[in-house]
Amino acid sequence: MRFPTSAPPHVVAPNTVGRIMRLVIYALLPTMALHVVFFGPGLIVQSVLAIATALAAEALALRLRGRPLRLYLTDGTAVVTALLLALCLPPLAPWWLVVSGTAFAILLAKHAFGGLGMNIFNPAMVGYAVLLVSFPAQLLTWLPPDVAGLRSVELSFSQTLTTILTGQLPDALRWDAVTSPTPLDALRTSLAMGMTMQEARASPIFGTFGGRGWEWINLATLAGGIALLLLRVIRWHIPVAMLASLAACASVMYALDPGTYAGPMFHLTSGASLLGAFFIATDPVSAATSDRGRLIYASGIGVLTYVIRTWGGYPDGVAFAVLLMNLAVPLIDRYTIPRIYGHPRRP
Amino acid sequence: MTDLVGFIVIMALAGLAFVMQRAAARVGSEAARSVLIDRIDSLLPQTQCRRCTFEGCRPYATAIAEGRADINQCPPGGDETAAALARLLGRPAKKVDHRFGVMPDVPMVAMIDELACIGCTKCIQACPVDAIVGASRHMHTVIAAACTGCELCIPPCPVDCIAMRPASESVTEVIRLAPLPAAHMV
Amino acid sequence: MLARIGVRGGLRLDAHKERSTAAPIAVAPAPRVAVLPLDQHAGEAAIPIVSTGDTVAVGQPIARPGAELSAWLHAPISGRVVAIEPRPAAHRAGEASMSVVIANDGRETRYVPERSLSDYANITPLELREWIERGGIVGLGGAAFPTAVKLARATDRSALSLLLNGAECEPFISCDEMLMRERADDIVYGARVLLHALEADECVIALEDSSPQAADALRAALARADDARIRLVTVPTLYPVGGERQLITAVFGREVPSDGWPLDIGIVSQNVATAAAVARWIRDGEPLISRIVTVTGDGVARPRNLEARVGTPIAELIAACDGYTPRVERLLMGGTMMGIALPSDELAVVKATNCIVAASALDLQQRAPEMPCIRCGNCSEVCPAFLLPQQIHASARANDLAGLERYGLMDCIECGCCDYVCPSQIPLVERFRTAKPQLAAHLQARASARASRLRYENRRERLARLEAERRARLEEKRRLARQKV
Structure with missing residues (x-):
């Protein structure tokens, strides 16, 4: 009897890129749900726009590069990029912002470098950074969270949709009536105006740890991140190193001068710290690849995030920190090759 | 505060540049030349066949370093070695000049x-x-x-x-x- | 006693052992025609010492070692040598290999060896090693390394430890477990013979913690033998802990040097089946002419372990297990992780054949379409050699030999762990096997260039020295001549 042959191993685990990306998307859902609870349905509109743009851009790029459409369109990577970018944008940002940012991320940051697996920068963060430096005013215009005493105007879904698509608020509403800075932005502005940390934190937008509402969203992100850890989609090195180095920087400066510098808990629960640690910095393509390399890579992100937030020109620094460390990845990888079995040590 | 951090960073970078420049100067041109010969020699196939017209691989390497020979004179190394030498020396790649000899297909x-x-x-x-x-x-x-x-x-x-x-x-x-x-x- | 856990990487895989361990070992019928490739051991091929038309008896030597690294070959059946010609061989995945072909006369005539050595303790270790060589015994774990050569290389070493490997190397294989359960006394006897041959004073029998019955049987055998030099160690069941280097690290907490052998750290490792084969040769005078083969998989009707003569066509083993099921799709020799897919079941069992998997679609896993590497690092997490397969893959794609060397391609043991976990479904092992010869040629060329440079420089120095000496002598003579004048 004759048999077909094949190369070993003859068994492989039923794990695919598509499955990993699906799990990442599921793990993002709690964060997105609480985001909608606190900031209204804007995120839903932004996500739909981002996903549609990402898939269209991906299809265009694949067609131009002559790659199989179905295989790559269903791998979920474009959707993850789209969702991460949508989560970073203000809920009422005009449609062209999310569309151009996503298209830029997919076409230039991803496919111009060779597509999946070849991009040296995190595509979502490239998209966000381009928008942030090009349109800082729109990007920093956030809404107040829907907690007692902060929200005065309630926008319905259709009003939200109209606002995003036209860039105009519904009748008789003015932008300064509906907007509010993010906690990091607010703290920064207050400190710049000469307030002490105590006076600044007295504002009603702050809760026990960070911004009210934001604390809960970040808690959901933490839960999603822990789920990814338990499902072994990501490993502990990057989130732990990034959060630890961010907390360490914050603790040192807080210990030196608690009147000028926010404490570690505030930094960990504000802005994109947790989203960055579990969902953005862990993008394996643009991260360092050995365990030790990942610890160095993520520690660098933590330090840079703190430096940019505290002394830089932008309220949050996760995006720039990630991009800067992406830049350092080839160097880190070069110097963190692990010792091989049976070798004394790396020469 | 921002100014202070910026100042410190720039001073640190300037210091680093200064130290590196000093280190490079100490190495000196003589030692640098010998390092270059070693690196060229390590790319040559060590056949010692003299097809390049020099007395062996290292003399050829010395001649390349001193500009007395071209990088395309090594038939045993072939186009690959010529390309590697071109990369090392930052010169345009060249094919091996067949006037120096033609190698058989198998070793x-x-x-x-x-x-x-x-x-x-x-x-x-x-x-x-x-x-x-x-x-x-x-x-x-x-x-x-x-x-x-x-x-x-x-x-x-x-x-x-x-x-x-x-x-x-x-x-x-x-x-x-x-x-x-x-x-x-x- | 529990082993120190010094192993990193590896996979917890379903061993699928329970299918083939339910029934005791059965003896497979002797083949009608036995095909015996002369190169079925590591090293050089053996040289036939019979010719076509000769009549041979069971256990009669039919080929002698072709070089220092080679092994004897014996007739597994009695009958007539019908051909010495190239035949497709299992260990070459169906490629032809020079083989001795014997037709069975059914008489089972026994060959009587020149001498019997049952009182091995009364002869010198050197004599014992030479006698073990005559038994044609090779490593039965899969690599088929001639046992006598391993023993010979270990001479004049002090503080040697003998490691008997009872950890099954791969999923589906259960021949070592069944051997330990049913023939523990053979293993212990073989261990004592090997200890004497090596002049070693310690023997560790290592087996996985998933085979308690085997451990019990061995413990009982050890109690009967009452030999304090031999002890039992269980290691965690974690593929590929049955790999020689991985097992040594798991048991002794030390690593085998990358460019060296276990011997370099004072360890000689043998498979438990090899020890049992040594026992049968020394005690019973039966050379290595049969071995236990696991026949399993969803594609065979009654999975079990068979004691099969070397040279038996695989089809006859399958028949002894009541034939194929209709679901059979592929035939593997070895396990599912590293086994060779055989093109035909007419190939014969060789000394290294530990397992035949008649696999159905349920046993195999269809690969999804290959995607680009996303550098997730799952592969480096499971690599038992601590490599970064993702970087090796990138270097191989870029044809970057320096990168392949830097990331240690030559240290890859091809266990397939990286391949198994890869979410991009990249056939990493296949890629690495393709890249290895290129890198080997490159390293070889560089090593010989270095040697040539050294010889060239030495020669130049020598010529310069001789020239200087000549001048000095000339100068001296001239001076003496001047003085005379």
């Missing part, structure tokens, strides 16, 4: 017809890598594993008993035995 080693050999030791004196053993008026033979295929032993032989043969022992032989599982299972 060759010298083989002495031991019946014809009269034991004159002329080939032993010609061999640049001591790959021929023998004594005066005794039969000579080539250590195939040590032979670089330089062909320098062929012209001096008074009875023309040396011929080039394909190197039979080679890695390909080892690889043929490879299909057994590579893990060291007992």
